[in-house]
Amino acid sequence: MTARGERIAQRRREARRRTAASAGLLGLIGIGLGTGAAVLTSAAWTDQVWWAGAVETGTADLEGSLDGSTWVDSDDAGAIELVLPGLDDLRPGDTITRTIHLRNTGTLDAELSASATGSGALFDPPAPVTATLSGLPATLAGGASASGTLIVTAPDWSGQQHMGETGSITVTVTGAVP
Numbered sequence: 001m002t003a004r005g006e007r008i009a010q011r012r013r014e015a016r017r018r019t020a021a022s023a024g025l026l027g028l029i030g031i032g033l034g035t036g037a038a039v040l041t042s043a044a045w046t047d048q049v050w051w052a053g054a055v056e057t058g059t060a061d062l063e064g065s066l067d068g069s070t071w072v073d074s075d076d077a078g079a080i081e082l083v084l085p086g087l088d089d090l091r092p093g094d095t096i097t098r099t100i101h102l103r104n105t106g107t108l109d110a111e112l113s114a115s116a117t118g119s120g121a122l123f124d125p126p127a128p129v130t131a132t133l134s135g136l137p138a139t140l141a142g143g144a145s146a147s148g149t150l151i152v153t154a155p156d157w158s159g160q161q162h163m164g165e166t167g168s169i170t171v172t173v174t175g176a177v178p
Contacts, residue, residue: 059106060142062175068101068147078110079174084150087169090122090129092157100171102136103145110140110175116150120167127155127162131169140175 063071064080074080080102087096104110116131123129129152136148150171154162 058108058142058177060104060108060110060175060177061106062110062140062173063103063105064171064173065101065103066098068099071103078176079172082171084169084171087152090152090154092154094154096152098150098152100133100136100148100150100173101145102140102148102173104140104142104175107142108177109142111178112136112138112140112173112175114148114171114173116169116171118167118169121165122154122162122167127157129154129162129167133171136173139178 060078061073062078062080063073064082065071066082066084072080072082082100084098090096102112114133114136116133118129118131123131132151132153134149134151137146140146150169152169
C-alpha cells in the first residue's frame, strides 16, 4: 500500500473510533438521561402516607353473684363458680329457688354453658336432691348482665331417709368467645 493509501486508511480508522466513541458517549448520556427522567418521573408520581393506631384484643370476663351486689371473680376469666351456702331445713318434697346473677365485664360476647352440681350425702342415691339451673341466656354480650334461677328439689322421701344429712351445690358457668 502506498503512503497516501496508508494515511487514508489511518484517517478512516480514527474516524470510526471517533464515531464509535461518540456513539458510546451519546448512549451513556441517553441512559443517564433516561434514568434521571425515570427517577424524576417516579419522584413526581410517588406519595407515601403513614399512620399509627393502637391494636388491642377483646376480652370476656365473667363474674357471678348470689345477691346481685357482691360479685365474685375467678382465676379463670372464662368461667365462674358459685358455692351456695347451706339450704337449711330442707324437707321431703320441698323446692327451693335462688336467683343467680352473672355479668360479663369484658368487651366480647361470651357463649355460655352452665351446670349445677351437688355433692355430699343429700345428693347420693337412692333418692337424691336435684339441682337444676335455668333462665341464663345462650350468649352474654360484653358489658351485659343476666340472671338465672337455681331450683333445688328434695324428693318426697319415705321414712327417715337423708334426715340430718348435708350437701353443697356448686354452680359453674363457662363463657367461650365465638
